[in-house]
Amino acid sequence: MKRILTLFLLCFFATQIIAQEKNINAFISYGTFNITGENSTPYLETYITFDCNSLMYVKNADQYQASINLTVIFKQGESIKNYDKYSVSSPKVSDTTYLNGFFMDIQRYSLANGEYQMEITIEDANNKNERPLRVSETILVDFPENICFSSIIALEDYKPATEVTANTKNGYDLIPMVIPYYPESVNRLTFYTEIYNSKKALGENEKYLLNTYLKTFESNTRIDSYFFTKRMNVKDTEVVINTMDISNLPSGNYYLVLEARNRNNEIIGYNQFFFQRSNTNYQIDNSALASIDPTKVFSGSIDNIDTIREYIRTLAPISSQIEAEYASNLIKSNDITTMQQYFYSFWSSRDALSPQVEWENYYTQVKRVNSSFAAVKLKGYQTDRGRVFLKYGAPDRIVQNHNEQGAYPYEIWHYYTLANQRNKKFVFMSKDIVTNDFQLIHSDAIGEINNSRWTNEIYSRSYSTYKEFYNSDGSVNPDFYYGDDAKDYYDNPR
Numbered sequence: 001m002k003r004i005l006t007l008f009l010l011c012f013f014a015t016q017i018i019a020q021e022k023n024i025n026a027f028i029s030y031g032t033f034n035i036t037g038e039n040s041t042p043y044l045e046t047y048i049t050f051d052c053n054s055l056m057y058v059k060n061a062d063q064y065q066a067s068i069n070l071t072v073i074f075k076q077g078e079s080i081k082n083y084d085k086y087s088v089s090s091p092k093v094s095d096t097t098y099l100n101g102f103f104m105d106i107q108r109y110s111l112a113n114g115e116y117q118m119e120i121t122i123e124d125a126n127n128k129n130e131r132p133l134r135v136s137e138t139i140l141v142d143f144p145e146n147i148c149f150s151s152i153i154a155l156e157d158y159k160p161a162t163e164v165t166a167n168t169k170n171g172y173d174l175i176p177m178v179i180p181y182y183p184e185s186v187n188r189l190t191f192y193t194e195i196y197n198s199k200k201a202l203g204e205n206e207k208y209l210l211n212t213y214l215k216t217f218e219s220n221t222r223i224d225s226y227f228f229t230k231r232m233n234v235k236d237t238e239v240v241i242n243t244m245d246i247s248n249l250p251s252g253n254y255y256l257v258l259e260a261r262n263r264n265n266e267i268i269g270y271n272q273f274f275f276q277r278s279n280t281n282y283q284i285d286n287s288a289l290a291s292i293d294p295t296k297v298f299s300g301s302i303d304n305i306d307t308i309r310e311y312i313r314t315l316a317p318i319s320s321q322i323e324a325e326y327a328s329n330l331i332k333s334n335d336i337t338t339m340q341q342y343f344y345s346f347w348s349s350r351d352a353l354s355p356q357v358e359w360e361n362y363y364t365q366v367k368r369v370n371s372s373f374a375a376v377k378l379k380g381y382q383t384d385r386g387r388v389f390l391k392y393g394a395p396d397r398i399v400q401n402h403n404e405q406g407a408y409p410y411e412i413w414h415y416y417t418l419a420n421q422r423n424k425k426f427v428f429m430s431k432d433i434v435t436n437d438f439q440l441i442h443s444d445a446i447g448e449i450n451n452s453r454w455t456n457e458i459y460s461r462s463y464s465t466y467k468e469f470y471n472s473d474g475s476v477n478p479d480f481y482y483g484d485d486a487k488d489y490y491d492n493p494r
Helices: 198-202 286-290 305-313 321-330 336-350 355-373 384-392 454-462 485-491
Strands: 003-009 024-035 041-051 058-060 063-065 067-076 079-089 102-110 114-124 133-141 153-160 172-176 188-196 207-216 222-233 237-245 252-261 267-277 397-401 410-418 421-429 439-443
Touching: 024 114, 024 133, 024 188, 041 067, 041 114, 041 133, 067 102, 079 102, 133 421, 188 252, 188 267, 207 237, 222 237, 222 252, 252 321, 286 336, 305 321, 305 336, 321 336, 336 355, 355 384, 384 410, 384 421, 384 439, 397 485, 410 485, 421 454, 421 485, 439 454, 454 485
Parallel strands: none
Antiparallel strands: 003 024, 024 041, 041 102, 058 063, 067 079, 067 114, 114 133, 153 172, 153 188, 188 237, 207 222, 207 252, 252 267, 397 410, 410 421, 421 439
């Protein structure tokens, strides 16, 4: 799966280059690919996109330009397996008054199959007073000899290549998307992937099915109106570039799924890609709800309007965006019949065979989080910890540190597996332990808030500004530093 990290590099000082504060915004994603043949050669591509408006520009002759220094390291334990240190320059501009747009840097790194720690350091070369940003991410390069997929790359555009550049792949020039977000103005989802080893795995003259479909992120429900299948011939490497019309796709979080199936309809290859859609023009089909007879389904027995309103409120942590918006408007009405219809529709879409059992199991967990995470004026399911618990289940490990000197109370939740994600963490912080309202300030899970400088928020209790907290060389100022147990707990869960 292609992974994305959103980085916000914060600074609080004026500059002599441009007289305004700058917060460097960089978007990092990566994908893994393979060059098939007698000697398989896996590699990883990084896609690092910079927001022009967030950089410091210097004047060269009659034009302005920004420059960024990057260091990329791939480690296994203490052993460095690949390394690169380089600089990237922005496009030149004649005026910095109205900077806008983005520019992307693409790099490739040869890596054998295995698990690595990828460490990326980003530094604004024109702002030496700013502490470099360091990001660490566990990555997996895994290309077995059976059928497998490369990462799925969302594309802004593509065209046949006329010469080989950093954007060229298998005869095409690809322009990857900055982030996998599709606003109302974008109604086509274009993607690129590669399928490996079908000939080796299935034999000459065989065929297989390639299924492409969308499913909801929250409930893993397949959307049948976005299901496509194609019969494929076996090849060493199959290049797939497709475009999907998403003009009628509701707002929400989704997976684009690709799966290969053999003649026995068994899944022999699989990959998925996360993206977000905003489409306020879409509305839930009320005619479909109206066809549900409440007297014949379990929700019809919930005949107290305040009770069913509250039950619908508890669904927020596991609802899609369009479901949450619809439910929010619905509970403001006095239409208990539609509430009963919607409540049944919600659970039957999760489990068509046993919707009532699915609801009762969920409500057991709602009562659990209400007991554990309730805050002042908030029920447990309305808090960030309650939402995460209901959406993802109980974490495998929890670090609770409510009394560290110089730090706000915080908790770090660690999930060994999260659907098909591995080793994911959530960081919660409270500025007032009495309220018991711990807010999510960082997570490395897909679809969650990602703040690479989350430790600054925890330790902001003991210093007044970031400038005072760090020395000019990037080292910590001991006069404003009490400890950094949080980072240690995060990196080494125990």
